[in-house]
Amino acid sequence: MALSRETLEKAFYDFILRVSTGMPEDIYLAIKRAYETEENPVAKTQLEAILKDMNIACSETRPICQDTGTPYLWVEIGEDFPLKPLVIEEAFKSALRKATKEGYLRPNAVDPLYAKNSGDNTGRFIPWVHYEPVPGDKLTVRLLFKGGGSEAPSTLIMSTPLKGFENLYTGVIDTIVRYGPLPCPPLIVGVAIGAGADIVMSLAKKALLRPIGQRHPDPKAAKIEEELLEAINKLGVGPHGFGGKYTALDVKFEYAHRHPATFAIGIVTGCWATRRGTIQFESDGSYRILSKHLVPEGGACVIR
Amino acid sequence: MSGEARVFHLRTPISDEDVEKLRVGDIIYITGIMVTARDEAHKKILEVLERGEKLPIDLRGLVLYHCGPVVRKRPDGTWEVVAAGPTTSMRMESVEAEFIAKTGVKVIVGKGGMGRRTAEAMKKYKAVYAVFTGGAGALAANRIKRVVDVYWLEELGIPEAVWVFEVEEFGPLVVTIDSHGNNYYEKHMEEVRKRAEEIKKELLSKIEH
Known part of the structure; x- marks a missing residue:
């Protein structure tokens, strides 16, 4: 298989x-464990529905969530990887358009000034791409499909350094309480500290990529x-x-060095269906x- | 919520008597007709009624679903529902009481709960609000047997259009507002807020200086 834009596009579509x-x-395993150990009967029905949903999405190749x-x-991108960033991005966009056209993705890119849905999930700055040059000749792409409902709780706190950790702890708890069921718990909560607003929001979102339990x-x-984690789960908001x-x-949790005068705190949530x-x-x-997913195999769903 | 939940299987059209039996915490499954409407469709439907015109479908006794589905057209021209979980209901709070009064829907399905005005309208006009597991779009699509019709598709686009679904055993739906004035989330989140104060104190005692 030769490396070309077409090779990338085909691989991105499968991805x-x-x-x-x-x-x-x-x-999947964390939800399964939660289902097995939850004692509240209504919470258990929700976890059961989530597991059923994951299995149907897998066996029928449907989106896990309609959002x-x-x-x-x-x-x-490896410094010696043969293709340039713009070619990689265009290949990804073509794959997105194809998957949207075939009904695997809902068209979610809306032009805010002209109130028009692009219809294909691409648009101004969308997909949102972070590039990091690395040594070597490989290309590694990490993808997050971020739901709209779980963006609502995103919170930035520009704390004074003296009150930094106090505001971090109370800010996380207040955020989870304020939004209750809306971001579709059980959640993955990303929290970051750093010098500036953009740094912490970006780090908190990237933190959602780290595996559960690590x-x-x-x-x-x-x-x-x-x-x-312990404090959030004591709140008892529940699934x-x-x-x-x-x-x-x-x-x-993630952190960057801060400025002597700043203590920015970023809070981001991912729904149970963090894809x-x-x-x-x-x-x-x-x-x-490289990531393992629930996939169909011989009439059943397996992790591969 | 604690204790084993009561389970009801309802068929549309749903009567006031069916609705009055239900209490917050009950689990229901619906068979029959569910009609989707999000922000724009609520506005559209209320405008049509305001002008004294008839809706393309009589909503009395039916189920309103806060949902913007993923759909695709089959080669024979019929629609396939690919994923169809609920959207956040609170966005419709400002118009839902009027919607209930004017259309006669008996069950509203969404996620995240609704506010006081909706709860009051549900008491007055006999209706309930029930939550379908947010995000469970594949499970929902699996329970939708067919698309009966779609209205204002050109004008509103796929997620915002009014889709008429024939469903079978659509659920589990948890009743969180009943027709007796109970609103589960309001009470639950009040308890959570109280616990939060204690939890924050405990956390702050752990800060290392």
Whole structure:
């Protein structure tokens, strides 16, 4: 297989379908564990419906949620990878258009000034793409389809440094309480500290990509994740606001160095249907979807 | 919510008697006709009624669904519903009481709950609000047997158009506003807010200086 724009486009199309219809392994297993251990009967019916939904989406190749989200890409492009960023982006856009036209994605890109839906999920700055040059000759693309409902709680707090951690803890709890059932809990909560508004919002969103259960390598950061997760789950908002033990599946914390005078805090939530995945291309055009998803195989759904 | 939930299987058209039996926390499954309407469709339907004109479908006794589906046309021209979970109902709060009064819908299905004005209208006109698991778009589509009709498709576009679905055992739906003045989420979130105060105190005691 030679590397070309067409090779990328075809691979991206398969990747888009995989991410939109196949739950990531970690979230699927976390929901399954929650279902098995939840004692509140109504919360349990919600977790059961979610598991059924994941299985139907997988076996019938349907989107997991009808809000197929806004596409966010994090692109790690090897300095020696033969194709240029614009070619990669155009290939991804063509794949998005195809998947939308075939009814696998809902057209979600709306021009705010002219109130017009582009009809194909591409538009001004959409997909939203972050590029990171890395050594080597590989291309790694991480995709997040971010639902609209779970964007509502996004919160920025420009704290004074002295009150930083106090505002971090109370800000996260207040945000989860304020939005209750709206962002479709159980959630993944991304939290970040840094120098400026854009830095923390961006880091908090990227933190949603880290797998459930994986702790931040820094022990202090890991402790913040654990404390916040425990506190959020004590609130008892529960799946879709029906109480019980699971308001969040995990909390992901990230930080950048801050300015001496600033302590920006970013809070972002991902719904239970946080659809994300990773694909990697070699310079010869071969590729692999690195993330594991729930996929159909021989009449059943397996993780692969 | 605690204790085993009561389960009801309802068929459209739904009567006032069916509605009055229901209480918050009950689980219902619906068979029959569900009609979608989001923000724009609510506006459209109320405008038509305001002009004294008839709606293309009589909504009395039917189920209103806050939903913007993913659909595709089959080669034979019929529609396939690909995914059809609920959208956030609160956006329709400002017009829902009037909608209930003027159309006679008996069950409203959405996600996230609705406010005081809707709850009051539900008490007055006998209707309930029930939540379908947010995000479970594939499960919902699986329970939709066919698209009976679609209105204002050209004008409003796919997500905003009024879709008429024939459904079978559509659920589980959890009643969160009943026709007796109860609003589950209001009470639940009040309890959550109280717990939050304690939880914040505990968290702040853990901060290292």
